[in-house]
Amino acid sequence: MVDSLTEATARDLVRGQQCGEFSAREVLAAHLERIDDVNPIVNAVVTLDRDGAQRAARDADREAAVCRAAGEALDLLHGLPIAFKDSHATAGLRTTYGSPLYADYVPAQDDEIVRRIQDAGAVRVGKTNVPEFAAGSHTFNEVFGATHNPYAIGRTAGGSSGGAAAALAARMQPIADGSDMGGSLRNPAAMCNVVGLRPTPGLVPDPTAGVGFSPLTVSGPMGRTVDDVALLLAVISGAHRADPLSFSGRGLPAGPVVPADLRGLRVAWAPTLGDRVVVERQVLDVLEPAVKTFSELGADVEPGCLDLDGADDVFRILRAAEFDLLWADQLALHPEAFKPDLAWNIRQANGRTGREVMRAWAELTRLQRAAHAFFDAYDVLLAPVSQVAPFPVEQALAPGHRG
Missing domain, CATH: 3.90.1300.10 (Amidase signature (AS) domain)
Structure with missing residues (x-):
């Protein structure tokens, strides 16, 4: 039992x-x-x-x-x-x-x-x-x-x-x-x-x-x-009036997921996100057979990647600004209570100007619009979730981690 x-x-x-x-x-x-x-x-x-x-x-x-x-x-x-x-x-x-x-x-x-x-x-x-x-x-x-x-x-x-x-x-x-x-x-x-x-x-x-x-x-x-x-x-899921981004109406239906017919599905495969990242061979060895399965089930699979130029910088700037708001005061009072990489991330907001943060939001807007255009041509983007396989638990950061 x-x-x-x-x-x-x-x-x-x-x-x-x-x-x-x-x-x-x-x-x-x-x-x-x-x-x-x-x-x-x-x-x-x-x-x-x-x-x-x-x-x-x-x-x-x-x-x-x-x-x-x-x-x-x-x-x-x-x-x-x-x-x-x-x-x-x-x-x-x-x-x-x-x-x-x-x-x-x-x-x-x-x-x-x-x-x-x-x-x-x-x-x-x-x-x-x-x-x-x-x-x-x-x-x-x-x-x-x-x-x-x-x-x-x-x-x-x-x-x-x-x-x-x-x-x-x-x-x-x-x-x-x-x-x-x-x-x-x-x-x-x-x-x-x-x-x-x-x-x-x-x-x-x-x-x-x-x-x-x-x-x-x-x-x-x-x-x-x-x-x-x-x-x-x-x-x-479902609306909440105290969340300004909340969708209106009720949550999603609760019925079971029904398998879909993949014939004609337009699939873009981006194993390295347009050569922007290095992905361990161990990860790709797992994913490539799964991508092949999409083709065998009738999907139209081809190499393709949406515009990600500048996305790393946008994320780091906006993350730092948010972390600064959430924890900078506590970090100043209790620096010993924060792990080094989190403290580093919080401090990345130091010296940033309002213009830099707003420029990051403008870049995010551009990237979002580019993504909408990309999905006019494709239904699905397949890409690795993680660049690396699970690493030793004693290791504080993933291999190649830059913050």
């Missing part, structure tokens, strides 16, 4: 509870046993709320009995155990952001993504590990240490949603939440062989964002299957 429940998809776990095949308490017990067995090695779940989760599972079973008796459907995420990313606030449960400055911080309110997931029936189990302030493509911090890749202990799980990706890959939970500024949903998913989706800014609202008009950071779903990611995205 434990193996079958921890290997099952999120949709199948909800279906099983709907028909009474198993209970939320059994689903939780199986995943807690898996956490007990595997987490001491992987270090993905860093705060565990065992008692709270067991109370929530009992409540879920009572609700399921009422729904079955009335012939009603269960909530979309009914009884699914989830440990939330430790950069998403959880009311009454420690949220550290991976920083010693917040090692004992307990928020009074849930972040909106947490609230929506729990309102859809999920059972809060705890928190998943992040890099310091969720900044970085390798998940380690001074509070909890490093998260290991379940497929290669001793290698990184990626970041910043590395704890979430590792917990999914190790079958400690069936779904996970994450956030993404420069790859934090996609990078760990790629490194841990799960699925991470960075949504369009505004699709998943963040009413507590310090810079509500910035499209850089978004929250989004992770899962072991595309179908489970679609299920979670349906729950967390």
Whole structure:
């Protein structure tokens, strides 16, 4: 039972509870046993709320009995155990952001993504590990240490949603939440062989964002299957009046993902992003057969890449400006509490002029318009998520990292 429940998809776990095949308490017990067995090695779940989760599972079973008796459907995420990313606030449960400055911080309110997931029936189990302030493509911090890749202990799980990706890959939970500024949903998913989706800014609202008009950071779903990611995205998407980028209307539909006919799909393949980056051969050896599969299924695949000229500089300037706003005052007061690469990123805003920042926004606008033009000719762009394979967990930065 434990193996079958921890290997099952999120949709199948909800279906099983709907028909009474198993209970939320059994689903939780199986995943807690898996956490007990595997987490001491992987270090993905860093705060565990065992008692709270067991109370929530009992409540879920009572609700399921009422729904079955009335012939009603269960909530979309009914009884699914989830440990939330430790950069998403959880009311009454420690949220550290991976920083010693917040090692004992307990928020009074849930972040909106947490609230929506729990309102859809999920059972809060705890928190998943992040890099310091969720900044970085390798998940380690001074509070909890490093998260290991379940497929290669001793290698990184990626970041910043590395704890979430590792917990999914190790079958400690069936779904996970994450956030993404420069790859934090996609990078760990790629490194841990799960699925991470960075949504369009505004699709998943963040009413507590310090810079509500910035499209850089978004929250989004992770899962072991595309179908489970679609299920979670349906729950967390939808309008919120406190997010100025929020889409109007309700969230996305929650129905299952249906396989598409790929014949005639226009696909651009950019293995090195137009020779702008160096990608390890180990990564390309995995991706090239997958690209070939698109052709075999009828897609029209050809080399192609959108205009990315200047994108690195745009990202670094806007990231530095945002980091400066968020953490420069704390860095000045507690320089010893920040890891060196994050402190360096924050200080990159020093001396920047308003004109430089606005020029970066203008360049981002140009790049966005160029991307729209590119997708007039193509339906899909295929490219590596990460330039490197998972590197040793003791290594603070990815090979070739420039900040």
